[in-house]
Amino acid sequence: MKHLLAMLGCWLGLLLVTPVVQAANTPLPPTLEPLLEALVDAKLSQAAPVLTRLEAEGGEAILPLFRTMLAGDLYYIKASKRVIAVTEMAGEETQLDLLSGAPIDRLSKREISKIRVNNSLRGQLRDAISRLQLGSVSASVREAAVRALLSDLAPGTLDAIRVARLNEGSADVREVMDMALALNRLNTATEAADRIEAIAQLEGSLEGPVRNALNRIADSDPVPQVQQAAQKALVGIEQRVEFYAFIDQLFFGLSLGSVLLLAAIGLAITFGVMGVINMAHGEMIMLGAYTTYVVQLLMPNHIDYSLWVAIPMAFIVAGLAGVLLERLVIRHLHGRPLETLLATFGVSLVLQQLVRTVFSPLNRQVASPEWMSGSWEINPVLSLTLNRLYILAFALLVFFALMLLLKKSSLGLNVRAVSQNRDMARSMGIRTGWVDAMTFGLGSGIAGIAGVALSQLTNVGPNLGQAYIIDSFMVVVFGGVGNLWGTLVAAFSLGIANKFLEPVTGAVLASILVLVFIILFIQKRPKGLFPQKGRAAE
Amino acid sequence: MNWLTQLFAAGRTPGNRVLPFVTVLFAVTALASMANLLLPETSPLHVSTYTITLLGKYLSYAMLALAVDVIWGYCGILSLGHGAFFALGGYAMGMYLMRQIGDRSVYGNPDLPDFMVFLNWDSLPWYWLGMDQFWFAMLMVLLVPGVLAFVFGWLAFRSRVTGVYLSIMTQALTYALMLAFFRNEMGFGGNNGLTDFKEILGFDLQSDATRVALFAITALLLGLIYVVSHLILKSRMGKVIVAIRDGESRTRFLGYRTDRYKVWLFVYSALIAAIAGAMYVPQVGIINPGEFSPLNSIEVVVWVAVGGRGTLYGAVIGVLLVNYAKTRFTAIMPEGWLFALGLLFVLVTLYLPKGLAGLWGQLTAGRQRKADTALPQEAHP
Numbered sequence: 001m002k003h004l005l006a007m008l009g010c011w012l013g014l015l016l017v018t019p020v021v022q023a024a025n026t027p028l029p030p031t032l033e034p035l036l037e038a039l040v041d042a043k044l045s046q047a048a049p050v051l052t053r054l055e056a057e058g059g060e061a062i063l064p065l066f067r068t069m070l071a072g073d074l075y076y077i078k079a080s081k082r083v084i085a086v087t088e089m090a091g092e093e094t095q096l097d098l099l100s101g102a103p104i105d106r107l108s109k110r111e112i113s114k115i116r117v118n119n120s121l122r123g124q125l126r127d128a129i130s131r132l133q134l135g136s137v138s139a140s141v142r143e144a145a146v147r148a149l150l151s152d153l154a155p156g157t158l159d160a161i162r163v164a165r166l167n168e169g170s171a172d173v174r175e176v177m178d179m180a181l182a183l184n185r186l187n188t189a190t191e192a193a194d195r196i197e198a199i200a201q202l203e204g205s206l207e208g209p210v211r212n213a214l215n216r217i218a219d220s221d222p223v224p225q226v227q228q229a230a231q232k233a234l235v236g237i238e239q240r241v242e243f244y245a246f247i248d249q250l251f252f253g254l255s256l257g258s259v260l261l262l263a264a265i266g267l268a269i270t271f272g273v274m275g276v277i278n279m280a281h282g283e284m285i286m287l288g289a290y291t292t293y294v295v296q297l298l299m300p301n302h303i304d305y306s307l308w309v310a311i312p313m314a315f316i317v318a319g320l321a322g323v324l325l326e327r328l329v330i331r332h333l334h335g336r337p338l339e340t341l342l343a344t345f346g347v348s349l350v351l352q353q354l355v356r357t358v359f360s361p362l363n364r365q366v367a368s369p370e371w372m373s374g375s376w377e378i379n380p381v382l383s384l385t386l387n388r389l390y391i392l393a394f395a396l397l398v399f400f401a402l403m404l405l406l407k408k409s410s411l412g413l414n415v416r417a418v419s420q421n422r423d424m425a426r427s428m429g430i431r432t433g434w435v436d437a438m439t440f441g442l443g444s445g446i447a448g449i450a451g452v453a454l455s456q457l458t459n460v461g462p463n464l465g466q467a468y469i470i471d472s473f474m475v476v477v478f479g480g481v482g483n484l485w486g487t488l489v490a491a492f493s494l495g496i497a498n499k500f501l502e503p504v505t506g507a508v509l510a511s512i513l514v515l516v517f518i519i520l521f522i523q524k525r526p527k528g529l530f531p532q533k534g535r536a537a538e
Numbered sequence: 539m540n541w542l543t544q545l546f547a548a549g550r551t552p553g554n555r556v557l558p559f560v561t562v563l564f565a566v567t568a569l570a571s572m573a574n575l576l577l578p579e580t581s582p583l584h585v586s587t588y589t590i591t592l593l594g595k596y597l598s599y600a601m602l603a604l605a606v607d608v609i610w611g612y613c614g615i616l617s618l619g620h621g622a623f624f625a626l627g628g629y630a631m632g633m634y635l636m637r638q639i640g641d642r643s644v645y646g647n648p649d650l651p652d653f654m655v656f657l658n659w660d661s662l663p664w665y666w667l668g669m670d671q672f673w674f675a676m677l678m679v680l681l682v683p684g685v686l687a688f689v690f691g692w693l694a695f696r697s698r699v700t701g702v703y704l705s706i707m708t709q710a711l712t713y714a715l716m717l718a719f720f721r722n723e724m725g726f727g728g729n730n731g732l733t734d735f736k737e738i739l740g741f742d743l744q745s746d747a748t749r750v751a752l753f754a755i756t757a758l759l760l761g762l763i764y765v766v767s768h769l770i771l772k773s774r775m776g777k778v779i780v781a782i783r784d785g786e787s788r789t790r791f792l793g794y795r796t797d798r799y800k801v802w803l804f805v806y807s808a809l810i811a812a813i814a815g816a817m818y819v820p821q822v823g824i825i826n827p828g829e830f831s832p833l834n835s836i837e838v839v840v841w842v843a844v845g846g847r848g849t850l851y852g853a854v855i856g857v858l859l860v861n862y863a864k865t866r867f868t869a870i871m872p873e874g875w876l877f878a879l880g881l882l883f884v885l886v887t888l889y890l891p892k893g894l895a896g897l898w899g900q901l902t903a904g905r906q907r908k909a910d911t912a913l914p915q916e917a918h919p
Contacts, residue, residue: 277705329888333887333888336891337701338616338702338705340887341616341702341705342836342840342843342883343887343888345836346879346880346881346882346883346887347880347884348880349877349879349880350876350880350881351880352876353873353876353877353880354877356873357873470709470713470832473706473709473710474710477706508720508721511714515710515713516714519690519693519707519710519711519714520693522697522703522707523693523694523697524697526697526698526703
């Protein structure tokens with residue numbers, strides 16, 4: 001028993017130090033027992049005062065219970081009236097005694113009963129959770145709590161904020177708290193001067209509730225001066241919102257550009273450097289994506305690390321496929337570009353059907369690791385999704401690594417030599433056949449890596465590659481064949497152009513317009529944005 | 539009478555075998571039609587209407603293959619987007635057929651096709667006006683793809699876009715059109731396309747006689763196009779075109795405006811593809827944006843490659859063989875078709891660069907030690 005108590009103490013200590021993230025696992029102080037029984041007995045309409053008392057007496061310790069209740073997972077045992085949390089994780093049901101925080105033997109559905117919640121209770125719970133979090137140790141949790149409270153500033157909430165404001169150490173959190181108080185003043189102050197002062201304080205804020213309140217004031221405040229002040233503040237806010245919307249769009253454009261860059265950069269090598277049209281390039285991307293899928297199947301318990309395995313694996317799988325393709329088919333069609341195009345198209349059909357036969361024609365879901373999901377919230381109107389951000393960085397990384405490889409390594413030197421003058425390179429003792437195979441393997445391997453990145457953004461299916469092949473060709477042709485910098489610029493400009501056209505014309509028409517633009521552009525400058533000059537050109 | 543003697547003389551030259559081709563084509567058409575219409579269904583020699591329609595479909599494809607062969611085999615322009623002209627011709631025909639449905643549609647609106655009623659449109663878009671007139675629709679069959687081919691070809695050939703660049707451009711063209719036609723707002727039935735046709739020029743599309751007539755007209759047109767193509771390619775212009783294939787710069791330096799030859803040949807080829815599409819739609823009974831898909835266009839190229847580019851009859855043989863194989867394959871093991879098609883691409887380009895017709899040529903040449911049908915290697919881009 002002593003042991004148990006000690007453990008309980010430890011749990012309590014832990015609870016105070018770390019903000020509670022897990023739904024349960026933490027015991028409640030035994031003093032709350034009568035209140036909990038009251039909660040069990042209370043009807044829906046009588047639950048509100050019980051919750052208020054629980055909040056007041058339980059303090060932060062009651063958070064897990066509130067969270068469980070908000071999620072609708074709160075049950076009680078019919079016989080003993082003890083509250084328990086019933087959660088389902090990975091298909092398995094776990095039951096926890098909330099008073100002790102310990103898991104209990106599974107009880108059947110008939111022995112337990114759910115504690116019901118309705119919308120008004122849910123609202124109360126949400127506010128209570130935010131209020132309780134005001135005392136949290138982490139500044140970001142406190143800040144999020146205040147922001148969550150903005151939309152519903154009840155008198156109790158305001159008191160809590162005022163109290164917390166006195167002891168607040170972080171300037172950022174204080175600022176948000178001031179905003180909440182100013183918002184309250186704007187809503188409740190009877191003096192026009194007070195309201196104008198509150199508006200001045202709120203100027204530039206991007207929070208939804210603040211904008212709503214200002215909108216209301218601008219429309220219906222009895223004093224014209226207040227209305228004007230609110231309108232002025234709103235204009236400033238709208239400008240900032242528009243600016244951030246622009247940034248958001250730019251980000252999506254860059255994200256699409258990074259995908260295009262990843263897809264096209266391998267092609268830029270095989271097409272640009274070797275002069276070989278590889279219509280199976282899209283299928284190399286697909287192979288990379290399926291490699292990611294298989295790697296995740298093989299290590300289901302380590303999804304977080306699976307990408308680190310998948311990236312080299314995809315490079316190897318797609319690269320090997322590329323080398324095989326070069327040795328078996330393309331080598332024999334040297335100097336006959338149209339035939340190469342047809343043969344590699346045949347290979348792409350075979351690979352697609354192979355994947356359909358092996359994996360099924362349906363799309364496969366590839367899980368995102370924990371650290372890639374979620375988003376980076378810069379302010380209330382601008383949040384960048386993490387996976388797109390990582391892929392943008394990854395695309396640039398791959399690009400510069402490839403540049404380095406081509407400029408600094410001996411393989412790169414050979415590749416450039418062969419691409420400039422094959423016969424001369426051969427007479428200098430470069431094994432052109434080997435260089436061809438390696439170049440092709442490199443280009444295909446990078447396509448495989450692109451597949452890993454794409455698997456994090458879209459569904460993995462047999463048609464994955466086809467969706468990108470025409471776009472990738474456009475990028476390479478637009479940027480200028482044989483020029484990696486051109487590919488970079490082309491990928492990002494096409495991506496951004498696409499995303500900025502989309503709101504005006506719709507997604508499909510945007511891609512059509514971009515295609516038509518490139519077709520016309522090629523008429524004007526057949527060698528792309530950055531044509532090769534000098535001897536390398538012919 | 540000069541052209542007639544020329545024609546008969548052409549029948550003997552190894553190039554295109556006009557007379558045997560036309561004879562066989564018309565004989566088969568006549569026999570199949572009679573076997574369908576005159577013989578009772580119990581007769582072992584009876585040809586079912588299904589077969590007639592299938593043959594009609596193959597012959598439309600053969601026209602399309604001729605279109606690709608004329609520019610690829612003779613002028614070295616590999617178009618991966620000829621499906622676009624085919625589908626545009628088909629859509630023009632489909633629009634006419636759609637207007638002929640009248641009030642027999644599901645919604646029974648005499649003025650609007652079903653899908654427009656469904657989209658709550660209250661009047662025909664301007665580009666549908668006049669499509670209920672057969673002559674106007676047929677004019678559009680030729681005009682729209684022709685103008686598109688002219689504009690595209692003029693822009694591309696004038697700025698000397700050649701080789702794989704041109705191929706990818708044509709592919710992008712058909713891809714863009716596919717995306718566009720998938721949109722409901724375009725007013726071409728979106729995803730579902732145009733279908734549920736009832737009659738053409740007052741003849742019931744489901745009746746055997748109409749089917750046979752359509753088949754016969756397709757055969758007739760194919761024969762006509764074959765002869766005209768042959769005459770064009772035998773003419774002075776044809777010689778220049780082959781010269782462009784074998785050495786464009788050299789031809790240009792000799793003083794020929796190579797871009798003009800290429801543009802007109804491209805337009806001619808697009809017109810053939812459009813006619814093929816217009817004959818295809820009433821027989822198959824549907825046209826949808828899938829016809830624009832790049833895969834369709836590239837499949838045409840493999841027909842020509844298998845049969846042998848640079849010979850007109852080779853293209854037709856390729857169409858019949860590959861499509862018969864496709865019909866059989868997709869019935870027996872649908873999974874295997876893409877494998878077979880893919881391998882066909884690889885094997886033909888690797889081992890049969892001149893196709894089956896070239897194989898025949900190689901065999902006879904081997905016996906005679908004469909390489910008169912040799913197809914020169916493509917020039918480097």
